[in-house]
Amino acid sequence: MKTTYREALRAGLRDALLRDERVFLMGEDVGAYGGCFAVSLGLFEEFGPERVRDTPLSESAFVGAGIGAAIGGMRPIVELMTVNFSLLALDQIVNNAATLLHMSGGQCHVPVVIRTTTGAGRQLAAQHSHSFEGWYAHIPGLRVLAPATLEDARGMLWTALQSPDPVMIFEHGALLGMDGELADDAGAVEIDHAAIRRSGTDVTLITYGGTLHKTLAAAEALAAEGVSAEVIDLRTLRPLDDATIMESVGRTHRAVIVDEGWRSGSVSAEISARIMEQAFYELDAPVGRVCTAEIPIPYAKQLEEAALPQVPAIMAAVHDVLGRMSTSVDGVPVLAETH
Amino acid sequence: MTPALAVPTAVVDLLVPAPLSAAAVADRAVPTALVVVARQPLVTSPLVRHLAEQHDIDLTRVAGTGTGGAITRHDVENASRLAGGPLHRTNRPTSPRARRLATQLGVDLARIEHGSGPKGSIIGADVLARPRPDSKTPRPLQEVFASDLSPGRDPLRSADAATARTANMRRRTAALMARSKREIPHYFLSTEIDMSEAIGWVRDTNATRFVTERLLAAALLLRAVVIAALEVPETNGHWVDDEFRPASGVHLGVAVSMRGGGLIAPCIADAHTRSLDELMSALRDVVGRVRTGRLRSGDLVDPTITVTNLGDQGATAVFGVIYPPQVALAGFGKIVERPWAEHGLLGVRPIVVATVSADHRASDGQSGSRFLNRIDTHLQAPEKL
Amino acid sequence: MNAEQARAVIERVLSRIAPEVDLLAVDPTESLTDQLAINSMDQLNLVLGVHEETGVDIPERDYPKLASVEGFVTYLVARGA
Known part of the structure; x- marks a missing residue:
């Protein structure tokens, strides 16, 4: 079946709404308007205003309501329009959803699923384009997912709803x-x-979400140079699947992490540290990283592209860890930060 | 435990007089006269620690002579001297994996001359490919091609194997050429050479020769390149570790297209010591071996310069891609008849376009021009080649 | 040597020089150079190989007569090899 990531997400939502009557979707404009990015288009008509609920413009309030509903036995799916706006609900997510099980002595699970749109690349500037999933991956008590494929867009939601604890899904x-x-x-x-999305023997490229496809493109271009790159799609940012990462690095002896988040204090930093802790004696080169330039995401198209991890920067980082001369590729200057 | 006089076993070993009896050898580990106790070293100075690390000295085994038994710089140097001087330690950065493998395999890192990792660091693969005693220079390019061609490893028995080999060759060629274009600042020069003398001389010579001894014009071109490469040394050698290393002799790479696709540049070793006839027979042999996929190890010496000759099937000029780490590639198109003006007269002559692609880090246009002009000069006097 | 034997010699030598060539696909009246991308080195090896098998020494000036398999066969028969 030919489909899109957006339609796959919608199919996942519809499936959940059909399968479990405790499930409902709420968020800004998810109902009558069909979702700000048209993900929930048609669900309001199919399931009605009780189960596909428009909310006021207050992230803190409706995430809080979702947490309450989850504690009360429902299985709410809360949509936050973009990851930037999720910060308005940070208190509810971090101080309540993530902690209640612990603070109630194990009595109070919070089976809420929070979905949000993350990432840049659409000229939506610093208001809507950041990648904060790495921050949430810092928080014990949360599970953080990043679907990068149609299968994961379709299938992660239902599994997340089965979790007794809060799950965040970052859709790029x-x-x-x-x-x-x-x-x-x-x-x-x-x-x-x-998931290992491409097998290789010379270097392990570790990524997730929006940069998976750029990384796969880089691996393809590297293959033409005779470099065999393995590509790992993390899928879940918390808890990290250390075993898959270390097993791969143990074979390739080199790793480059591609992360659309800023480098400082990022998921890439965490993975780099874990590789150093767990696979130091397997390494043939320092771990390389390709992250977004440490600036608010620019609006101008060229500047936005230059700020984000791109194929030439990924290839340059691989050249670095392989000890090859690293230059700009095809005359495209490498502006995103690579190390 | 009773504190005892602490003496390092290494020092004790050296105190045992040679030659040793079997009994003495058996006793060496635990000398009866001295009790050896491991203990925490008393060190106050970072310098001492640094020095100990440099000399690979275990400080727990050094007796201190400083204040309160502290280990001094003198003690470390002494221990190092007694242990036979500083161990072979490498200054090259070495990856954690390489260190682990070196320890496990008992490989002396100092004996690894080339690190292939970032910044020339020694990596695991360098340890696993311990340098062979008979090989001084790394030959990665030639070896990868050898592995593709060696009939023992990759027999051409099935169509699948042949297809796989071709794809493999293509990939390797692609990687190498991409690397060349990425790393080497090429410049290109060309000149037209009148081949009347050379071709006439070959024709006359061949007319009197038995078929087994006949020459091809290609052999003259190769011979002219060999001599010109000796005369313009900045075209002959390797660019390694950010510097040009000229070669004393000429190992001549000859680019030969494989039947069924792919390109390989086997080497005519010590080409400068070979006469024209010897060069001709070497060329015939090596081309034959490439075409039948039976290269020998002798064909895989690292060339110092390469020639590509499109021959009578080719285009009129070739501006080739240098084989790293070489610094020049000479090219010849097919020989064609062209109007040619000389001494105010116009005539039809066989002409070949000679080109050189050269590494601008190692030479400049003037050297490249001289190289081409020398080739021209030699081809005008074929009887001297 | 008859035409049959001459043809067998040429095909044997050709398959040594260019092992991947499908001899059945070679048009015996068409130019070998055009069909098989035979260069001057291959041409020399072909002449050399035929010499080794038959003892015939072919001077360079006769090379144009050897352009196709049939031409080569005719030449060898005429030379009475």
């Missing part, structure tokens, strides 16, 4: 229009493991 905005084939019987997927 630049992937919404991505199309491809999805099996007609595609359904729930496991959310415990990273």
Whole structure:
């Protein structure tokens, strides 16, 4: 079945609403308008205003309501329009959702699923384009997912809803229009493991979400140079699947992490540290990183592209860890930060 | 435990007089006269620690002679001297994996001359490919091609194997050429050479020769390149570790297209010591071996310069891509008849366009021009080649 | 040597020089150079190989007569090899 990432997300939502009457979706404009990015288009008509609920413009209030509903036995899916706005609900997410199980002595699970759109690449500037999933991955008590494929867009939600604890799903905005084939019987997927999207022997490229496809493109271009790159899609940012990462690095002896977040204090920093802790004696080169330039995401198209991890920067970082001369590729200057 | 006089075993070993009896050898580990106790070293100075690390001295095994038994710089130097001087330690950065493998395999890192990792660091693969005693220079390029061609490892028995080999060759060629274009600042020069003398001489010579001894014009071109490479040394050698290393002799790479696709540049070693006839027979042999996929190890010496000759099937000029780490590639198009003006007269002559692609880090246009002009000069006097 | 034997010699030598060539696909009346991308080195090796098998020494000036398999066969038969 030919479909898009957006439609796959919608199929996941519809499936959940059909399968479990405790499930409902709420958020800004998810109802009558069909979702700010048209993900929930048609669900309001199909399931009605009780189960597809428009909320006031107050992230803190409706995430709080979602947490309350979850404690009360419902299975709410709360949509935050973009990850930037999720920060308005940070108190509810971090201080309540993530902690209540612990603070109640194990009595009070919070089975809420919070979905939000993350990432840049659509000229939505610093208001809507950041990648804060790394921050949430810092928080014990949360599970953090980043679907990068149609299968994961379709299947992660249901599995997340089965979790007794809060799960955040970061859907990359630049992937919404991505199309491809999805099996007609595609359904729930496991959310415990990273996936090796391409096998290779010379270097392990570790990434997730929006940068997966750039990383795969870089791996393809590297293959033409005779470099065999393995590509790991993390899928779950918390808890990290250390075993898959270390097993791969143990074979390739080199790693480059591609992360659309800023480098400082990022998911890439965490993975780099873990590789150093767990696979130091397997390394043939310092771990390389390709992250977004440490600036608010610019509006201008060229500046936005220059700020984000791109294929030439990924290739340059791989050249670095392989000890090859690293230059700009095809005359494209490497502006995103690589190390 | 009773504190005892602490003496390092290494020092004790050296105190045992040679030659040793078997009994003495058996006793060496625990000398009866001295009790050895491991203990925390008493060190006050970072300098001492640094020095100990430099000399690979275990401080727990050094007896201190400083205040309160502290280990001094003198003690470390003494221990180092007694242990036979500073161990072979490498200054090259070495990856954690390489260190681990070196320890596990008992490889002396100092004996690894080339690190292939970032900034020339020694990596695991360098340890695993311990330098062979008979090989001084690394030959990565030639070895990868050798592995593709060696009939023992990759027999051409099935169509699949042949297809896989071709794809592999293509990939390797692609990687190498991409690397060359990425790393080497090429410049290109060309000149037209009148081949009347050379071709006439070959024709006359061949007319009197048995078929087994006949020459091809290609052999003259190669011979002219060999001599010109000796005369313009900045075209002949390797660019390694950010510097040009000229070669004393000429190992001549000859680019030969594989039947079924792919390109390989086997080497005619010590080409400068070979006469024209010897060069001709070497060329015939090596081309034959490439075409049949039976290269020998002798064909895989690292060339110092390469020639590509499109021959009578090719275009009129070739501006080639240098094989790293070489610094020049000479090219010849096909020989064609062209109007040629000389001494105010116009005539039809066989002409070949000779080109050189050269590494601007190692030479400049003037050297490249001289190189081409020398080739021209030699081809005008074929009887001297 | 008859035409049959001459043809067998040429095909044997050709398959040594260019092992991947499908001899059945070679048009015996068309130029070998055009069909098989035979260069001057291959040409020399072909002449050399035929010499080794038959003892015939072919002077360079006769090379144009050897352009196709049939031409080569005719030449060898005429030379009475």
